[in-house]
Amino acid sequence: MSEKRPVGFVSLVGGGPGAPGLMTLHGRRAIERADVVLYDHLASPALIASLIVEGQERIHVGKTAGAGLHAQNAINELIVQRASRGERVVRLKGGDPCVFGRGGEEASACREAGIPFEIVPGVSSVSAAPAYAGIPVTHRDTNSGYTVVTGHEREDEDVQRVDWVELARGGRSIVILMGVLQAERWSGALLKGGLAGETPVAWIERATTVRQRTVVTTLAEVVASRDAEGVRAPAIAIVGDAVRWRDELAWYEERPLRGEVVATTRAISDDRGAFESLEDQGAVVLHLPLTCQRHLDNRLAEALADSTFTDLVLTSANGVRALSRALESADRDSRDLANVEIWVVGPGTARALRNSLGLRADHLPALHSAAGLVTHAQRLGVQGRRFLFPAAAAARRELPDGLSELGAQVNEIASYETVAEPTATARLESALAQGLTWVAIASPSAADVLADALEALGHPLDQLSVGAVGPTTAQRARERGLKVRAVAEPHTMDGLAATISSTLSTSLEEY
Ligand code: SAH
DSSP states (O other), rough: OOOOOOOOOOEEOOOOOOOOGGGGGHHHHHHHHHHHEEOOOTSOOHHHHHHHOOEEEEEOOOOOOOOOOOHHHHHHHHHHHHHHOOOOEEESSOOOOSSSOOHHHHHHHHHTOOOOOOOOOOOOOOHHHEEEEEOOOBBTTTTSOEEEESSOOOOOOTTTTOOHHHHHHHHEEEESOOOOOTTTHHHHHHHTOOOOOOEEEEEEESSSSSOOOOEEGGGGGHHHHHHHTOOOOSSEEESSSSGGHHHOOOGGGTTTTOOOOOOOSSSOOHHHHHHHHHTTTTTEEOOOOOOOEEESSHHHHHHHHHHOOOOEOOSSSSHHHHHHHHHHHTTTTGGGTTSSSSEEHHHHHHHHHHHOOOOOOOOOOOSSSSSHHHHHHHOOTTTTTTEEEEEETOOOOOHHHHHHHHTTTEEEEEEEEEEEEEEEHHHHHHHHHHHHOOEEOOHHHHHHHHHHHHHHTOOGGGGGEEEESSSHHHHHHHHOEEEEEOSSSSSSHHHHHHHHHHHHHHHHOOO
């Protein structure tokens, strides 16, 4: 009996021009499902860092400008070889895979080897770069179309050359990719073809990334401006009257928080909403989890099984998660809590309780703190009641001591602890490579993990700006040598986002 060979699958995916949000949902899904991702220098580091998939292999098949047929053949072979083993392979490319991306050649290699493939188009720099520079590639008032050409022409005779003379006469915008090194050649050809020396040209470098830069010049000055401004690849040039729209429509490079890269660091990424206002002002917001929760033994499950308690007190969503796990491992469910009164410290915990166990809290104090809860208990009277308290390891004493003083019995069980997220240092390294400027932290342990990770990477601690959710977190961060530039008011994540935003706006005015 012959053994059937497993058949893999190849996705040729366009990663877009650089900003992680400019990749398609289909492309993201392909990456999430892949065993191996082959990427090159044009696939944005921000994108790759934003898509961490556990256990996935990633291979940099570095192919820079000028690397020839040989390198491409080796890549084709690698794609085929991995897929032939039965793996799902993603070949991730910058922009669109078939716009000067050799996607066609890679697809042919798959077809020849009998490997199923798909082509997932991407947002190409052809349209993304002009859009982010405020230059519409077509506009009814200036031009009726646009042409895309390579500015890097091969010398061989048998390849069809770009007809620059025809382009010069066409009256359309001309978008030139890979045109930095040979600008002398294409600009000379267009001038010779009859385009006026004053025709506007824009160089758009590293479009859609935090380092995007646009240099506006004229056809006659294109080489001089490249040299004077140090324009480097990857950059496109766009030639034609459409460039004039930039005076009116420039937007991306004008935004107040442009260049700021802000990381949120809690394990659960529901802070994103709070930080969206920073994104609207031009900052890039990353998720960089620094801490995570570890559940501790099953003493909580045993306590639940005893069921001698009359009240349950919860002080965070983590406590709710610990409770839910413990119920499960004690082979019980929320019905076993039917005769128990449930106390929560604030609305976030109440929400978690409702969402994960379908239970409504009986007691929610007006003041959302341990002291508020104790005051509430004092008003109602808790003499003789037996509280079960799934707590954080080394939690503060205020709540259990306060309830005991009121004559209650408190069975406090250390049920979870905050530990360093195992990938924190690696993620921080990639965030720094993406130009990280601010880190928002919500606990003293996050301050510790951040300081430890920076030390491990040999990165100066005081170069990053830190925003802290409250004074305790801020104090620990300062003790660890971090530079705290914003302390949230009020002490919530929304408050922190607002405080970082106003700190940044004020420091802009100072310049
Ligand atoms: N498949 C890619 C193009 C690959 S050819 C796409 O669809 O965008 C490489 C050229 O693309 C570069 O030399 C440059 O001209 C252009 N390019 C790619 N990304 C760019 C970016 N972020 N900003 C400006 N130009 C870019």
